[in-house]
Amino acid sequence: MEIPPKTRPRLFLIDAYALIYRSYFAFIRRPLMNSRGENTSAPFGFTNFLEQLKTDFDPEYLAVVFDAGDSFREEIFPDYKATREKMPDDLRASIPRVRAIVEGFRDPVIELDGYEADDVIGTLARKADAAGLEAVIVSGDKDFYQLVDDHVHLLNPGRGGPNGVDADWVDLRNADEKFGIPPSQVIDYLALIGDSSDNVPGAPGIGPKTAVKLLQQFGDVESILAAAPELKAKRSRESLTENADSVRMSRELVTIKTDLPVDLDLDRLKVGEPDFAELRDLFLDLEFRRLAEKYTRGALEADAIESAAAREATYRTLTSVEQVAEWVEQARAEGRVAVGVEASLPDPMRGRLIGMALSAADGNAVYLPFDHHATAALELDLGDPTEPVPNLPPLSDPAMAPLRHLLADPEVALVGHDLKTTLLLLKRAGSPLGGGLRDAMVASYVLDPGRRSHDLDALAMEILAHRTTPRDEVVGKGRQRIGFAEVALDAARDHACERVDCAWRLWSRFEPELEEHALLPLFDDLEMPLVPVLARMEERGIRVDTEVLHEMSTKLRGELALIEEEIYKLAGMEFNLNSTPQLREVLFDRLELPVLKKTKTGPSTDASVLEELAADGHEVPRLMLEYRELEKLRNTYVDALPRLVHRTTGRIHTSFNQTVAATGRLSSSDPNLQNIPIRTALGREVRKAFVADQGFQLLGVDYSQIELRVLAHFSGDAPLVEAFRKGIDVHRQTAAVIFDVDIEEVGAAQRAQAKTINFATLYGQGAFSLARQLGISREMAQSFIDQYFERFRGVRAFLDAQVEQAKEKGYVTTLLGRRRYVPELKSRNWNVRQFGERVAQNTPIQGTAADMIKKAMLEVDEGLESGGFGARMLLQVHDELLFEVPVEEMDSVRELVVSRMEGAMALEVPLVAEWGVGDSWYDAKG
Incomplete structure (x- = not known):
């Protein structure tokens, strides 16, 4: 796109709806959606284009022009634009967003009641020319070619996607390339060929080539119509003769007005600074994180909101034990302290404490260096690294006792972000935490588990409108990256203090919200007491027998080689099985x-495709599925687990994530021990490698059919409740209903199908999904579902009621009051709404089951502690708890765990906890 140099100041006139439509349809295959189910494609695309326009062209003047009601053209021709499709509802809903964005950029919106944007733009373009400006019309509308002259140009923004069109600059040099005629003949050309998109009739049968030929021969429409009876081409002669009035009307319809009563107010049209704060808030609401960060920085600079200079003045480094003691004395009076740590490694079981940041007042924080050594590279520009670092004594030193006592004081509330990591690191450094924990990350999760991110940077941006300094700006990137211990002290101080300051201020925002939404009990009585329990589980870890894994690896390699050989044989060639x-x-x-x-890139080879092909009897897809499963097992667990064994403890220390799953469930990572395959014999064998210490055994206790029991409680469905109260196998009962047989006659295959049906209804799956799982027709699957809900009518009523509650209140709740918001129900996209209905139906069930296992963990932990047992809780995997128990304590501990789990909540049906004991996890699962 060659752009000529400016000869005059330029006024860019943006055809708003042209750009809005372009932005919306650029993402039509994968629309952009925020967490409330709002389609944000048009606002996102419009914003990016507007920014790019200002960057690339640096316009002196700019206006965004909208249509405003019906135009005079409807009076001339009532069917004008009658064939246009109605604007999609989700696009219409985003128009106010676009207007707000334009307002935030402080660009004027211009619209004239009763006129289309084309005519307003045409008038302003001519007035700009007369005022000594160049006008640049930003639109892909072909009608605007009629306006091109020495000082009126077009900028066609193009479109993205696989069949995309590049942006194009049009002026007198290339204006005739579009239609093969100069701009002066465009009106006549359009009048002849008509416009199906606007329902402009033209002359039927006169196409672009004929129109160009006629215009080259006769010059204009009136001359062509006058000569029509003498034309040799029969089709053209008859069409022009019979449709002369239609052509004249079409010419009037396509002619852009240039004389409307609209002023060219250059003072108003002058491009200026945007309203950074307004745009920041808009982009936060739309969940455009990159844009929100950008305009937050602008807001800080433009409006001096919490400027860096003001904040640095409140951050101090404490370099002596006397300063620490003095600060501790002042902080104790507040009764609340925010604490944050900086470590040598992200893993608190492997990293060492480098420094600590503390805060006891909004906007004030101190930094305590413990293990800094200043060898940072000068090119990082983080201060003078050659100065000696005045490190404090280790936390375990007697001189640091005042600080240790403060952090362990149960009367002092401890605020932070990700306090589990802080707790683990400080305990290893000799300073256990003892106060009431107030974790901003967990509070964010309790308030809105569907929030896209609960990390500190995201929360500071969203809640505090503050951009935190990224860690990469402190420690560098790539080869220049250094350890935090090497960061110059002033940079380390500012980074650590900023984060603890944000955690303090976030908690100040979250606490009243928790109270307002009646979520403080869930936070105080369940989630926060769980933090130290999880920390102890992570610290203990679980022993792994690496020899078992090495033997499995050898076995797996042999099986993989056999499968590989069989695939090559069937394919008739060798190839890389891991190459798509x-x-x-x-x-x-x-x-x-x-x-x-x-x-x-071509035909899909994903698991669903391979499964369908395998179901149709094709051997290579079946073998590929088996190969992928075994290869994943080998790479993810069998070969990976030995590398994760801690060199000092000889155990694996997974991390339990409290703020990931929107249902309230815990997850684990590094490694993920909740995803060890258990459906195949080989997958289950991985558990043989998880073993007990000498003199101990592993005890596994698992809730039986917990989600179905919760469903029975919520729904009050009489047959379901009765089945659980009487100890009837609920899957056999369902099979008896579905297959119309006596419960005693239900076979194993029928029970297995009924189990699938039970869980399919539990998770809101439809006939299509159930049919695929059972390998039956969609009609039969639907019949099963209909029979199920006919028999268990209370279940249907409960599930429907949850959807209605979510529509009315915007959220559903668990038995303990945990909320999950369901914005998807407001979406205009059917698939998104269906997903929302499934979320509304199963979240109260899954979430209550998640709350129950958490409550059971607290009850069991308290029981083990108060009973003085040597047993240790090691893992939580879905509805199962795994313990390492001294052999002599096994009977007492088993009884305690089972009773506490079965009594964790009072439901309308009994809770049942099943147990197993063994030297390995595999043995404990029976």
Whole structure:
């Protein structure tokens, strides 16, 4: 796109709806959605284009022009634009957002009642020319070609996507390339060919080539119509003769007005600074994180909100034990302290404490260096690294006793973000935490588990409108990256203090919100007491027998080699089984299997495709599924777990994540011990490697059918409640209903199908999903679902009521009051709404089960502690707890765990906890 140099100041006139439509349809295959189910494609695309326009062209003047009601054209021709499709509802809903964004950029919106944007733009373009400006019309509308002259240009923004069109600058040099005629003939050209998109009739049968030929021969429409009876071409002669009035009307319809009563107010149109704070708030609400960060920085600079200079003045480094003692004495009077730590490694079980930040007042914080050594590279520009670092004595030193006593004082509330990590690191450094914990990360999760991120940077941006300094700006990137211990002290201080200051201020915001939404009991009585329990579980870890894993690895390699050889034989060639392009070539070119799904790069080879092909009897897809499962097992667990064994403890220390799953469930990572495959014999064998210490055994206790029991409690469905109260196998009962047989006659296969149906209804799956799982027709699957809800009518009523509550209140709740917001129900996208209905239906069930296991963990932990047992809780995996128990304590501990788990909550049906004991996790699962 060649852009000529400016000869005059430029006024950019943006055709708002043209750009809005372009932005919306650029994402039509994968619309952008925020967490409330709002389609944000148009606001996002419009914003990016507006920014790019200002960056690339640096316009002196700019206006965004909107249509304003019906125009005079409807009076001339009532069917004008009658064939246009109605604007999609989700696009219409985003128009106010776009207007707000334009307002935030402080760009004027211009609209004239009763006129289309084209006519307003045409008038302003001509007035700009007369005032000594160049006008640049930003639109892809072909009608604007009629306006191009020496000082009126077009900028076609183009469109993205696989069939995208580049942006294009149009002036007198290239204006005739579009239609093969100069701008002066565009009106006549459009009048002849008509416009199907605007329902402009033109002359039927006169196409672009004929129109150009006629205009080149006769010059204009009136001359063509006058000569029409003498034309040799029969089709043209008859069409022009019979439709002369229609052509004249069409010419009037396509002519852009240039004389409307709209002023060219250059003072108003002058481009200025945007309203950074307004745009920041808008982009936060729309969940455009990158844009929100950008305009937060602008807001800080423009409005001096919490400027860096003001904040630095409140951050101090304490370099002596006397200063620490003095600060502790002042902080104790507040009764609340925020604490944050900086470590040598992210893993608190491996990293060492480098420094600590503390705060006891909004906007004030201190930094305590413990293990800094100043060898940072000068090019990082983080202060003078050659100065000696005045490190404090270790936390365990007697001189640091006042600080240790403060942090362990049960009367002092301890505020922070991710306090579990803080707790682990400080305990290893010799300073256990003892106060009431107030974790801003957990508070954010309790308030809105569906929030996209609960990390400190995201929360500071969203809640405090503050951009924190990224860690990469402190420690550098790539080869220049250094350890935090090497960071110059002033930079370390500012980074650590900023984070603890944000945690303090976040908690100040979250506490009243928790109280307002009646969520403080859930936070205080369940989530926060769980933090130290999880920390102790992580600290203990679990022993792993690496020899078992090495033997499994050898076995897996042998099985993989056999499968690989069989695939090569069936394919008739060798290829890389892990290469998607090569597998695609074998399946769809060489073996000529049917293509079931396509991606941007070709036919899909994902698991769903392979499963469907395997179900149709194709061997290579079946073997590929087996190969992938075994390869994942080998790479993810069998070969990976030995590398994760802690060199000092000889155990694996997973991390339990409290703020990830929107249902309230815990998850684990590094490694993820909740995803160890258990459906295959080989997958289950991985658990043989998890073993007890000498003199101990592993005790596994698992809730039986907990989610179905919770469903029975919530729904009050009489047959379901009765089944659990009488100890009837609920899957056999369902099978008896579905297959119309006596419960005693239910076979194993029927029970297995009924189990699938029970859980399919529990999770809101439809007939299509159930049919695929059971390998039956969709009609039969629907019949099963209908029979299920006919028999268990209370279940249907409960699930429907949850959807209605979510629509009315915006959220559903668990038995303990945990909320999950369901913005998807407001979406205009059917698939998104269906997902929202499933969320509304199963969250109260899954969430209550999650709350129950958490409550059980607290009850069991308290019981083990008060009973003086040597047993240790090691893992929580879904509805199971795993313990390492001294052999002599096993009977007492088993009884305690089972009773505490079964009594964790009072439901309308009994809770049942099943147990197993063994030297390995595999043995304990029976």
